[in-house]
Structures are given as structure tokens and as C-alpha cells.
Amino acid sequence: MIVEVKEQQDVRQLVRTLVTEKGHEKAELIPILHDINSALGYISDEAIEELSERMNIPSSHIYSVATFYRMLSTEPRGRHVIQFCESAPCHVAGGRLVWQKLQQELGLSNGETSEDEKWTLLTTSCLGVCGVGPVLVVDHDIYGNVTPEQIPGILGNYE
């Protein structure tokens, strides 16, 4: 869920609230980053600065963690994030044609966000459900045995 936390003060307040709730142990860094990412749609510079101060962790370290994990982003993303599995089992199950259809329907390539900020399209490695490949995830919804023909209907599920 992306909530309206646009102002710098709101971002700093959000970070303070999360650190108060979860604590400032280093082990909480990733869960807190995940919550910030969910709330803002990405992890902003202000959020990293505030987190650095509150947790006493260098900004450079927080930034490197935030850019390491694919589910986190330091760039604004669309309201809906599509992750398409590009690993071999999904690929041989017909993934290539599904990926082509996805790009065609959205007018996006890997890593891009649509101009209306509705969609971000990403590839990912194995999601652990290879038995139902090709697989894609929209936000937290997993779709298996996806065919190119199903793509418009799947995308139509999202406002």
C-alpha cells in the first residue's frame, strides 16, 4: 500500500515512528526499509538520512542495502510493481512469449516505470514456484501458468 507521505517532515516522522516501533538494532534495518518502501513506494534520500540518524548507521551503508535488494527501490516506482520470473524453468515453460506480451501491453522495458506512474516492470530470478511457470507477481499477487493471452486480463485487475 502506498500512503500519502510526500512531505519531507512526514517522511522523517514515518521513519521515527518505525524505529520507535521496531527498535534501532541493526537487525531491524531491512524490515524498516521494507516498511518505508511500502509506505512511500520507494526509499527516499530523506528517509535514508533520518534512518541514519535514528539508527546510528552510515547513510552509505543504508543506501547499499536499499539498492542490493530487488524488492526495495531508491527510485520512485509505479503504484503496481510487476515482477516477472526470468529464470530457466519459467523460460522453458513459455516465459519468453509472456515477457514479450507484458512489455508490449505496458510499453515498458525491464526496470521502467510508466509515465502515469501506474506500473513498474521488473524481472526477477526464481520465485520458488517453478512448477507453475511462467510466473509473474503483481504487488503481492502471484500468477502461475501464465500465457500471453492472459496478460491483458491480469493487468485489468489493477486500478
Ligand code: FES
Ligand atoms: S524459475 Fe520461475 S519461479 Fe522458479
